[in-house]
Amino acid sequence: MPELTVLYFAHLRDQRGLDSERITSTATTARYLYRELVQRHGLTLPERTLIVAVNEAMVRWDAPLADGDTVVFLPPVSGG
């Protein structure tokens, strides 16, 4: 199973209680990974409010994941 690093920010960091974690997952895409995290940790942000980044680049929800990827689900931003 691929090993992934997940980084958490803002609401998701609060809900997960972690800045980051390394996990092994059967999820083949970011979408399946997020659904797995929702199940395991009770994350509440709807997919439609999030943007996915893999290895510091924004990708589509159905982009495939590979061993060693760093995945981030980006909540609505509020900089400035």
Added chain:
Amino acid sequence: MPELTVLYFAHLRDQRGLDSERITSTATTARYLYRELVQRHGLTLPERTLIVAVNEAMVRWDAPLADGDTVVFLPPVSGG
């Protein structure tokens, strides 16, 4: 005859060759004073391009002049 102070800026200062002068004039309004200065010193800026200030306030061309007034004819501005 009223004694007036005239201040010159920009093109008018160049044409008059002075920053300021005190003059006695029979001119009863700013318009007549400017025409007198045009005659005496060959000032070339048309009246329609100038704004008149008397005692540090903008006035109309036909505003009356009084003894001791400071009169300025303001060429097109180019600050900034």
Added chain:
Amino acid sequence: MEDFQVTDRPIDLAAWRRRLDHPQAGGLVIFEGVVRDHHQGRAVRHLDYQGYAPLAVRVGSEILVAARTRWPLLAALGCHRVGHLEVGEAAVWIGTAAAHRAEAFAACAWIMDEVKARVPVWKQETFADGTVEWSQGTIMRSAAPE
């Protein structure tokens, strides 16, 4: 030095301003986003920002490049602070330089709009009554390839 940076230290306003100097520049416009003491009528005690720095730098830099394609800019720079900020501290600094002021104004305002919509930074407000809340944000505009 990167044109767009994310920093956890106070933004060095004077140093950023110096980087706008350009002999052809006739107009410089600077925007500073500052921590204010209220939000929607509630008193704010302080703010905490989180940012996903590598992506924030990348997106911020892309915004600056895009601004340079839209306007004839001589300089376009930006910096976003993260971490704990007190009232009065600068959270974001954007600066533009152009030969003429209209372009500098338009580009600076546009860059700031884009930064708010696209740069992965999150603001948490601590109110005077002790309540702590993430600011309501904007769903990020993705630059993911279709």
Added chain:
Amino acid sequence: MEDFQVTDRPIDLAAWRRRLDHPQAGGLVIFEGVVRDHHQGRAVRHLDYQGYAPLAVRVGSEILVAARTRWPLLAALGCHRVGHLEVGEAAVWIGTAAAHRAEAFAACAWIMDEVKARVPVWKQETFADGTVEWSQGTIMRSAAPE
């Protein structure tokens, strides 16, 4: 200290910036008009500004007051330099502070437009070839009572 000033010494950018600080301010916008090295394709060596200081201060102050009636500003300040200026020096500085950035941007740009149209200051360019010319100006908008 006057909100609008005319000075024959270099504009103290940091001091003016500090005067924009306000606990309710969320956005500050600063415009600097700088002497550039060219004008309409000709190389500029230096500039000389003349200003009718007492009226310039009065008109500049009126512009700032008018801006405060149009936008909810927390600060609105301006300074125009006169005398001899080299390339890269600031000829004019305008700064605004507001709770939100849109107002600060709009007011700063508007104030600068008004300053150029109404404040009695005149710019003389000395070009690299030695030619000396008064800049083509804008006929002043009078505020004379009708």
